[in-house]
Amino acid sequence: MPGTVPAPGPESAGDASPHGSKVRVENVAVRLGGNQILDGISLEVAPHEFVCIIGTSGGGKTTLLRSVAGLLPLSGGSVHLDGEPVVAPTPRIAMVFQHFGLFPWKTVRTNVEYGLRVQGRVADDTGERVDRLLRIMNLAHCADHYPHQLSGGMKQRVGIARALAVEPELLLLDEPFSAVDAITRELLQNEVLELWERSADTTGMLITHDIDEAILMADRVVVIAGPPGRIALEVPVDIPRPRSARSVRTHPGYPQLRDTLWNALQTGETP
Known part of the structure; x- marks a missing residue:
């Protein structure tokens, strides 16, 4: 079972009940080329929540996002959007890939x-x-x-x-800022957050390798360990919005939150 590190302050958007979930991933398993990529992933995302998924290379992050998008067949479990099964791509979900795809x-x-x-x-x-x-x-x-x-x-x-x-009702982003320079990356982060905050009907899920990016953008950070991929940790980000890179790094809760995520990435274990 994934661990959850409590944070002071208001209840996180990620604490929504199953009946209030926008996305529900239940015990999802994926095998590709005879290899077990994901094993027993369960995750819920509330309406208009922004969840960031981090993990080491090869842990199954992109496979999870593609499974949520209906782009990969599941070998076990299910994905639901507003209670309806996702078994193929749908216009309700849009995905941004790492390498543009223009x-x-x-x-x-x-x-x-x-x-x-x-x-x-x-x-x-x-x-x-x-x-x-x-x-x-x-x-x-x-x-x-x-x-x-x-x-x-x-x-x-x-x-x-x-x-x-x-x-889209659900916006999926697969490391969309990894191929650009640091200044452009920060500008793009701010633009995506601004657009998401304006659209109360859009829920977001972002894959990233960058802990600071995850803390900047997320309501909740999910750490994937693997292979095969499994959820090692879920942590609410209790830093007020709107955020900037500077406001995040100077927030008193930032050092402990970053250490918690860093340790989970290193060990793949719940603290």
Whole structure:
């Protein structure tokens, strides 16, 4: 069973009852190529909660996220979104990948519009919605550029804008900031948090290797140990929002929280 380290202050969003869960992962197991990647993962995410999942390489973090997205078959257990089983990709879930996944023959604008067009959701306000996202993500000046004309950070902004354009109920992010420089990474973190906070209907799950990133962005941090992947620890982040990298590092609860997560990553065990 995963351990939970209590934190002072208000009850965490992650303490919602099963009946109030947006996402419910129940005893999920995944085998790929004869290897057991996940073994008995159970996790609940409350509506509009932002959960970060951290762990060492090969522990099954990305496999868990792809399972939640309906992209991988399960060898055991189940995934539910609002009580409905997720057995295949659904327009209610959007995923941002580590390596952009942009169409090189499409412009920034048409890449962002892509999900809406595939879902047949192009409407009179589509252009306005796309323009708003381009402005928020600082992409308006390059709306007609192609991916080869963009920096890594700009490409990732396009991928994030494309996911948000469909207004997903569940936003899944698989290490979306790992391929950019430190300054761009912090800017992107702030932009994603701002967009998530504005959208009360969107729940977020982020995979990261970075403990500080997880503390900055999460309502709750889940540590995955493996292989095979299992939940070693769940910790609520009791630091007020809105947050910045500076406000997190100067918060009195930060050192103990970071040490707890670091120790769980090193040992793969619940303290």
